Amino acid sequence: MKKIPLVHLAHARSGDKGDTANVGVIAYDEAHYGLLRDALTPAAVKAHFGPMVKGEVERFELPNLYALNFLLHGALGGGGTMSLMNDAQGKVFSTALLRMRVEVPDDVAEAVRGRGRVPPGWTPDRQGSGSDGQ
C-alpha cells in the first residue's frame, strides 16, 4: 500500500450555502469510487481540515456519478458578505480536500501517477492542445 494525494484519484468542485462549504469529489475512474468511499469517511475529512472546519462534516454518496458530497459546516467565517476570508464562498475548498493523502494499493498508485496535474512541458499558449486524458 502507498499513501498518495487525493488529487491523483479525483477531481472536485466546491461552493457555499451560508457558512457551510460543500465539496463534491468525483473519482476519475469508476473503479476507484469504492476506494474513495472507504478512505474519505466524515471523520477522516474532518481530521484533514482540522481548524478550517468548525462544525461537523456530513457526507452523501452519489454512486451513479462516482461522487461523494461533503458538507463542511462552519467553514466560511460566517459565510456570504459576513466572512473576512479571501475564499469567503468556499470556491477552492475543493482543492484543499484534494491535498488529503489516502492509502491505495501499489498498482493503483502507479497507474494514477501524475493524474490531475499539468503535464511537464505544458505552456499556456498551448491551451487546449494535447490529449484530454478522458
Add this chain to the structure above:
Amino acid sequence: MSDRVVRVAGGQGFWGDDLEAPVRQVEGGSIDYLMLDYLAEVTMSIMQKQRARDPEAGFARDFVPLMERIFPKCIEDGVRVVTNAGGVNPDGCAEALVEAGRRAGVAGRAKIGLVTGDDLMDRLDELLAGGHELANMETGAPLSTVLGQVQSANAYIGAAPIVEALSRGADVIVTGRSTDTALTYGPLIYEHGWDEGDHDRIASGVVAGHINECGAQCTGGNCLIDWWTIPDMENVGFPIVEVSQDGTFVVTKHPGTGGRVSRATVSEQIVYEMGDPTTYITPDVVADFTTIHLDDLGNDRVRVHGVKGGPRTDFLKVSIAYSSGWKATGTLTYAWPDAAAKARSADVILRRRLDRLGLQFDEIRTELVGWDSTHGPLVGEPPADLPEVQLRVGVRSSDRAAVERFTREIAPLVLTGPPSVTGFAGGRPRVQEIMAYWPALLRREVVESHLQVEVREV
C-alpha cells in the same frame, strides 16, 4: 405525447457573467428558449440598496442593453427569453424593457410578461402579526430579533407564473426571485404539458435547470478536470439542454464554440452547491440527484436520464438579507528575503496599534495571499525564501467608525513597519456594509395568493 425536443439555452450564470454569451446563444444555432439567471443570495440586498438611492433601479441593468441587441433576432426566430433580471424591481425592469424593445424596432410585435409578488419586504409586519415567525432555518431564531435591520425579503417562487405568462403569449418574461432552476423547467412544463403530479419529469427539468444555471461552469469553465486541455475557452460555448417530453435530456453547446461538454464537466456542475442530494427542494418538486444517470455520447453531448422526484412541500424558501455591521480588508505586499516574517511582523504591529487606539472589532482575520489564504493551515509554515507574499488583514465590527479608522492604519505601515513593502498604490481600503443572510420558510399559499402575472405590449 410528442417526441419534440425543447432546447433551453443558458445565457448568464450570475449578474456579471460574460456579456457576449447570450448573444452567442441566440446567434449560434437553433434554440427555443434563452434562460438568464442573474441572482445569487446577496444580489437581492445589493439591488435593494440601489433602489433606495434610485427608485428606478433595483434590477440587473445589463439585461436591458442586452435585450436591445438581441430583441429583433429573438422575435424573428421565436426564441422566448425567461429571466429573473427583475430583482427587487421587476416592474421597473419591464418598463425599461418596453423602451428597449421600441428602440430595437419590435414595437407591436413583442409582449413582455411581468411576474410580481415574491417581494415580501412590505408584508413582513403583516406576516409576523399573522403568526409566521420566519425563523432562521440554521439557528431557529425568530425574524423579530433582526426585523429593523432587514434590507430585502423575497420568496423563491416556482414555475406557475412563468407557465401562465407563456400561455398568455409573452415573448420575454421578467421575474423577481424566481428559483434559478424554474427559469429552465418552467418553459419545459409549459411546452411538454407536464402536470403537478409528473414528479419524475419535473425533477428531470430541475436537474436540467441546475446544470444550465451557472453558465459555462458545465461546459468547461472552472472545470478542474484536465482544464489545460479544454479548447478555445476565449469563445466558450454556454450550455443548451435539449429536453424530451419524457423528461430525459441532452446537455450540449453550439457547434464551433470552445469549451467541452463531457460526463466529467457535467458531473462537476451537478455537485456544485449541493446539499443532501436525495432531497433537492424546489417550489415544484423534490428531486433526488442520486438517481441521475449520465451517458457521454461524445461530440460534446451528454445524455441525462433516470431522474426521480417526489411531491413538492407546503413551504417556500424565503431569502432575507439584513444589515449586520461593517467590514474592510487591507493588503500590503512584502518581498524576499523573509517575506512572510515581515508580513507577520507588520500584522502584529497593526493589531497592537488598533488596540492602543481602543478600537473594538468582532473579528480580525489575517491571511498571507501567496501562501495560506486558500488552504489555511494545511500548507504548514512558509519557507524563508518565499519570493513575496501579500499580507491581507480584514476586520469586522458593528461600529462603523472603528472600521473607518482601520482603513487609515494600513498605509502608515509602509514607513513605520517592516521593510521591503510595496503594493499600496490602490489607496485606502473601502468600508463595506455587511448583509447577513437569513434563510426561512413560509407556507406557500401565503406567497402564491399574492403572485401576479401581467402582460405588456412593446
